[in-house]
Amino acid sequence: RESALEQADEEEKQKLFQNKAKKKKRASCAVPKSLNSDTGPTVKQGEKKKVDVETVNRRTVFVGNLPVNCTLQELKSLFKEYGKIKSIRFRSLVQLFKQYSSFSCSRHKVHPSAKFVNAYVVFKEECDAIKALKLNGTEIASGFHIRVDIASKSSSHDKKRSVFVGNLSYDIRDDALREHFSVCGGVVGVRIVRDRKTTLGKGFGYVLFDNMDAVHLALKLNETVLMGRKIRVQRCGEKGKVPQKSHNQSRAPKDRVDTTLKNKRASNESFVGEKANPLKKRTKPKRLKNSSQK
Incomplete structure (x- = not known):
């Protein structure tokens, strides 16, 4: 009986050892597969997606300032003469009802304050x-x-032929800004930075001219009134300069303020000191009564 029990124990040990060996083999086989199949392709797939998006953007044009009632058919007929169109989608459309989940259903549901829409033509x-x-x-x-422009991020605008316009009215339209600067020369494009949901302006925009001479004339329109506001016109990339003090200006007032502050501090400190340490009243020592009076 003892020998049978020992044999059974040995068999169980061998089975456990074999199971451990099998698990190690499976783990060793699974690690290289996961490295080769998971991490490698995911990095490559991410790079591929970036490249694919950029190539699609180069074939895509952004179309801005379209009427709200513009249809896909009208937009297609406008661009079809330049080449084969793959797809068209509208932007600046807001779903007003939650039950309309698909784009086709919410096509005509735009924000109530929207005066125009934008689109992408691929x-x-x-x-x-x-x-x-x-x-x-x-x-x-x-x-x-x-406004028609390439949707790719790599497409750059000529800043030397552009001006920045600030303090614009929030409900200004592109054509109002174009008309205001048309006296300076040929306006190539107008871009007002807007809120995506409401399409209301954020108070600033850009105007692109066909030559640099128009930029010099546009700078003269600084502080002119447009829709009841004095607009601010400056070159693109030029930060607002803070007015510097003249070198001849004396610094006496500053020194005078410093001296007054010092005097105040000194007076306050002395006052606090006197208040914190009051003088004690002197008390007369009691005289001892003579023994003769007793």
Whole structure:
């Protein structure tokens, strides 16, 4: 019986050892697979996605200042002569009802204060998107000059031909700003920075001209009134300068203030000191009575 029990114990030990060995093999096989299949491809997939998004953006044009009632068909007929269009989607559309989850249902549900909408037109070829830039500044409806630009982040604007305009009215339209600066020269584009949901302006924008001479004339419109506000015009990238004090200005007032403060501090300290340490009244020592009087 003892030998049988010992044999059973040995068999259990062998089984446990075999199970441990199998687990080690599985773990060793699984680690390289996870490294090769998970981390490697995910990094590559992330890089691929970035590249794919950038290539799509180069084929995409942003179309701004469109009328609210503009349809997909009208936009397609406007851009189809420049190349094959892959897709069109509208921006600045707000879903007013939660039950409308799809884009097609909420197509005509825009914010009540929205006066215009924006859109993206994706072409099949990048060269076709560049051709479509010719439509920039075209008046497609009364008071609606569209802004057409490449959606790619790499596309840069010429700051030397642009001016920054501040203190604008929040409900100003692109055409009002364009008309105000048209006296300076040819306006290539106008961009007012707006809130995505309400499409209301944030109080500043940019105007791009076709030459640098127009910029010099535009700077003269600084502090002119537009829609009841004195606008601020300056070159792009130029920060507001703080007025510097003249070198001839004497610093006597500053020194005078310092001396008065010192005097005040001294007087306060002395007052506190006298109050904190009051003088004690002297008390007369009691005289001892003579023994003869007793």
